[in-house]
Amino acid sequence: MSLDLTAPAPDAPDVAEDGVWLECIETGETYAPFDEIRYTSDGGHLLEVKYADPPALEDFEGQGRGVWRYRDALPFEEGVSLPEGDTPLHEAPRLREDIGVNTLRIKHEGMNPTGSFKDRGMTVGVRVAKELGVDRLACASTGNTSAALAAYGARGGMQTLVLLPSGKVAAGKIAQAALHDARILEVDGNFDSCLDIVQDLAERGEVYLLNSLNPFRLEGQKTIGLEILEEFRDDYGRFPDRIVLPVGNAGNTAALYKAFRELVQSGSLDPEEVPKLTGVQAEGAAPMVEAVENGWEDTERWDEVETRATAIRIGNPVNAPKALPGIRQTNGTAVAVSDAEITSAQRDLAREGIGVEPASAASVAGLRKLRSDGVVDADEDVVCLTTGHLLKDPDAAFEAGNEPEPVANSTESVLDHIGAE
Numbered sequence: 001m002s003l004d005l006t007a008p009a010p011d012a013p014d015v016a017e018d019g020v021w022l023e024c025i026e027t028g029e030t031y032a033p034f035d036e037i038r039y040t041s042d043g044g045h046l047l048e049v050k051y052a053d054p055p056a057l058e059d060f061e062g063q064g065r066g067v068w069r070y071r072d073a074l075p076f077e078e079g080v081s082l083p084e085g086d087t088p089l090h091e092a093p094r095l096r097e098d099i100g101v102n103t104l105r106i107k108h109e110g111m112n113p114t115g116s117f118k119d120r121g122m123t124v125g126v127r128v129a130k131e132l133g134v135d136r137l138a139c140a141s142t143g144n145t146s147a148a149l150a151a152y153g154a155r156g157g158m159q160t161l162v163l164l165p166s167g168k169v170a171a172g173k174i175a176q177a178a179l180h181d182a183r184i185l186e187v188d189g190n191f192d193s194c195l196d197i198v199q200d201l202a203e204r205g206e207v208y209l210l211n212s213l214n215p216f217r218l219e220g221q222k223t224i225g226l227e228i229l230e231e232f233r234d235d236y237g238r239f240p241d242r243i244v245l246p247v248g249n250a251g252n253t254a255a256l257y258k259a260f261r262e263l264v265q266s267g268s269l270d271p272e273e274v275p276k277l278t279g280v281q282a283e284g285a286a287p288m289v290e291a292v293e294n295g296w297e298d299t300e301r302w303d304e305v306e307t308r309a310t311a312i313r314i315g316n317p318v319n320a321p322k323a324l325p326g327i328r329q330t331n332g333t334a335v336a337v338s339d340a341e342i343t344s345a346q347r348d349l350a351r352e353g354i355g356v357e358p359a360s361a362a363s364v365a366g367l368r369k370l371r372s373d374g375v376v377d378a379d380e381d382v383v384c385l386t387t388g389h390l391l392k393d394p395d396a397a398f399e400a401g402n403e404p405e406p407v408a409n410s411t412e413s414v415l416d417h418i419g420a421e
């Protein structure tokens with residue numbers, strides 16, 4: 001099957017353009033990449049972008065920094081860029097010691113131009129939209145996708161329409177979409193029903209859909225995995241044993257797995273060296289965890305979802321059929337954490353100087369839980385992905401952090417207040 005970790009590089013079909021084509025993950029049917037607008041196969045299954053000759057890790061050397069360093073693994077040489085990628089791989093020594101693993105690095109995707117990993121997908125997705133000649137871009141969003149779409153759409157000179165679950169999107173994200181000139185529709189429903197509507201609009205030809213159902217988005221997000229492997233190998237001379245990441249619509253899990261499969265195809269990564277993909281969800285929105293625990297091939301939709309980590313308040317992860325094989329074939333796992341555990345991990349990261357929004361902290365909360373349950377071993381080298389910046393959700397930061405203390409307007413009062421001698 002095409003999603004096997006050890007599947008060989010495919011031969012280019014007749015429909016390929018410059019060695020690139022779209023392929024159905026279930027049936028292997030192939031489609032020309034840019035002849036028509038297409039998000040799924042004729043049978044309604046997920047599509048992947050395929051390359052006749054995936055590059056090796058060594059091929060990226062000397063190619064600059066950021067997402068477009070990896071242009072040989074992308075459908076274009078350059079995109080609509082702000083620019084994005086090249087995010088820090090922080091050390092977190094106190095957390096590492098406290099959780100008890102050999103190595104802990106934090107890949108902070110909150111340091112992208114709009115403050116989340118979505119920028120990596122949009123630089124490619126908006127470039128494809130230009131190729132297809134569309135003018136109205138749209139997405140459903142728990143916030144970050146809409147912020148990124150609005151910014152990259154503005155950069156590309158295109159109209160943007162975003163559908164948000166009313167009352168469930170953090171303030172910073174709505175502010176971004178508003179200022180970057182998106183038309184914002186607040187829907188009386190959850191993220192999954194917003195996505196249903198955007199899919200309907202896209203099928204009617206009203207908008208070009210730029211959620212992660214769009215296979216080109218995931219090409220950009222694939223570069224997270226490539227950056228982690230390059231940076232980790234440069235620092236330690238080996239690859240990490242495990243990558244722990246928050247899971248919502250499961251796009252990143254699918255994208256990282258695709259990055260690793262392509263490196264295996266190129267011969268630059270041994271299947272044994274592929275990091276274990278380990279997904280973390282909030283207890284109130286954990287259909288992927290349920291599917292992993294039950295050995296299912298797809299998730300069952302959760303109609304009721306709730307968590308303070310609003311970015312991952314998702315009950316119907318559209319990329320599950322791509323992401324579940326990724327978790328299984330890399331010997332990874334998935335775990336659910338409580339909102340209290342997420343908040344505590346957000347504080348832990350902040351005390352290492354790393355400011356993240358709640359969903360991002362789920363990765364660290366999940367690692368802590370899996371380590372204390374003995375699923376993660378003490379000798380493991382682990383990278384946790386933190387997906388969005390602290391300022392995305394100021395309310396959550398206020399709740400998790402210290403209370404401001406009122407004090408009178410004099411040095412004496414301040415000295416008195418802080419208990420100075």
Ligand SMILES: Cc1ncc(COP(=O)(O)O)c(C=O)c1O
Binds near residue numbers: 250359
């Ligand atoms: C901050 C943040 N973290 C994690 C996720 C989940 O990522 P994915 O949908 O790729 O699983 C999202 C959005 O879905 C997000 O906005």
Ligand SMILES: N[C@@H](CCOP(=O)(O)O)C(=O)O
Binds near residue numbers: 251
């Ligand atoms: N957290 C996401 C949810 C949508 O995910 P997508 O990757 O499918 O666009 C958001 O920020 O909206």
